[in-house]
Amino acid sequence: MTALSPLARIEVEQSQMRYVLYGIPLLVAVAIGAFFYFGLGGNPRNLPSAFIDKPAPAFNLVALPGRTLGPHGDPGGLSTADLKVGKPVIVNVWASWCIPCVAEHPLVDRLATKEGYTVHGINYADKAGDGAGWLKRLGDPYAKVGFDIDRKAGIEWGVYGVPETFIVDGEGIVRFKHAGALTPDLLEKTILPLLKELQ
Amino acid sequence: MIRALKAAVLAVLLTAAFPAAAVLPDEILADPALEARARELSLELRCLVCQNQSIDDSNAELARDLRILVRERLVAGDTNAEALKHIQVRYGDFVLLNPPVKASTYLLWYGPPVMLGLGLIAIVVTMRRRRTAANPRAEPLTAAERARLDAAMRREGDA
Numbered sequence: 001m002t003a004l005s006p007l008a009r010i011e012v013e014q015s016q017m018r019y020v021l022y023g024i025p026l027l028v029a030v031a032i033g034a035f036f037y038f039g040l041g042g043n044p045r046n047l048p049s050a051f052i053d054k055p056a057p058a059f060n061l062v063a064l065p066g067r068t069l070g071p072h073g074d075p076g077g078l079s080t081a082d083l084k085v086g087k088p089v090i091v092n093v094w095a096s097w098c099i100p101c102v103a104e105h106p107l108v109d110r111l112a113t114k115e116g117y118t119v120h121g122i123n124y125a126d127k128a129g130d131g132a133g134w135l136k137r138l139g140d141p142y143a144k145v146g147f148d149i150d151r152k153a154g155i156e157w158g159v160y161g162v163p164e165t166f167i168v169d170g171e172g173i174v175r176f177k178h179a180g181a182l183t184p185d186l187l188e189k190t191i192l193p194l195l196k197e198l199q
Numbered sequence: 200m201i202r203a204l205k206a207a208v209l210a211v212l213l214t215a216a217f218p219a220a221a222v223l224p225d226e227i228l229a230d231p232a233l234e235a236r237a238r239e240l241s242l243e244l245r246c247l248v249c250q251n252q253s254i255d256d257s258n259a260e261l262a263r264d265l266r267i268l269v270r271e272r273l274v275a276g277d278t279n280a281e282a283l284k285h286i287q288v289r290y291g292d293f294v295l296l297n298p299p300v301k302a303s304t305y306l307l308w309y310g311p312p313v314m315l316g317l318g319l320i321a322i323v324v325t326m327r328r329r330r331t332a333a334n335p336r337a338e339p340l341t342a343a344e345r346a347r348l349d350a351a352m353r354r355e356g357d358a
Contacts, residue, residue: 005351005354005355006347006350006351007348007351007352007355044250047247047291047293048291048293049291050287050288050289050290050291050292057289125260151260151261151264155264155265155268155289156289157289158289158290158291160247160248160261160290161247161248161261
């Protein structure tokens with residue numbers, strides 16, 4: 001191969017330069033594509049709580065009527081003051097008409113019975129009697145259970161569906177929220193390590 | 200003919216579906232000015248159960264609760280901004296259908312105008328360059344370039 005003439009060399013250089021420029025839109029498209037790919041990967045149901053690292057909201061609920069106390073049971077109503085007790089507590093929002101609540105119930109029980117944490121319940125949008133009957137059937141792992149018949153406390157907590165689970169630290173600060181049923185994986189990888197850290 | 204026209208008009212009227220708000224009669228405030236403000240705010244708030252509907256559109260129970268809450272706040276004397284804030288501190292930014300401008304949303308708000316600007320700049324630059332290429336006389340060769348070109352042409356001719 002003979003050496004290129006100066007003119008040809010200029011042309012070759014220009015065309016190489018052009019290929020580099022052609023690459024830029026491709027890179028931009030790949031970057032935007034990656035952004036969308038990861039953006040769409042998340043679960044739209046699992047929204048961050050507005051209370052993370054903020055004090056638990058002000059609320060005051062009467063005790064669930066008709067309840068037969070379980071092994072960890074406390075007959076009182078549930079209010080903000082019950083959440084600032086120098087150790088982490090779990091607040092689980094549930095309802096008797098909620099199917100995922102049945103699915104996660106053994107895990108809630110595990111947190112209270114096997115792991116020894118305090119779990120309070122908020123019985124959300126249930127008729128009187130329904131919540132107590134549900135607990136009698138499935139077992140009652142809760143300490144206190146507040147009765148939120150008019151969903152006002154739920155609104156204070158930013159609840160938009162049941163079940164929802166919050167972890168409040170010893171200072172009464174909300175540290176974690178999960179919307180939807182708890183899973184063994186979530187318990188092992190996130191909830192138990194966080195509770196241990198807050199203990 | 201008249202009969203057919205009447206039938207046609209009736210058919211159109213019967214099939215015309217107007218967007219129906221989910222507001223129930225018992226929610227509506229007696230004060231029409233407050234009610235109008237409540238409707239306006241309801242269009243700004245996302246129903247977190249249905250997610251792509253405003254609470255004004257949605258039949259979900261939560262949407263109803265939030266509609267009532269908005270009305271309670273307005274009756275209590277809140278401004279529109281205060282009533283929205285009341286719900287935002289409980290449900291987070293996601294409840295606002297119009298996302299607030301802040302560091303985490305700069306890309307969302309300013310990304311498209313910046314991309315448009317970059318696109319316009321790219322178009323102007325390309326058009327300029329093309330005009331220069333189409334009209335080589337616009338920039339006559341310098342003496343040095345002329346000499347290089349002559350030398351190159353001579354060599355090409357020799358080969």
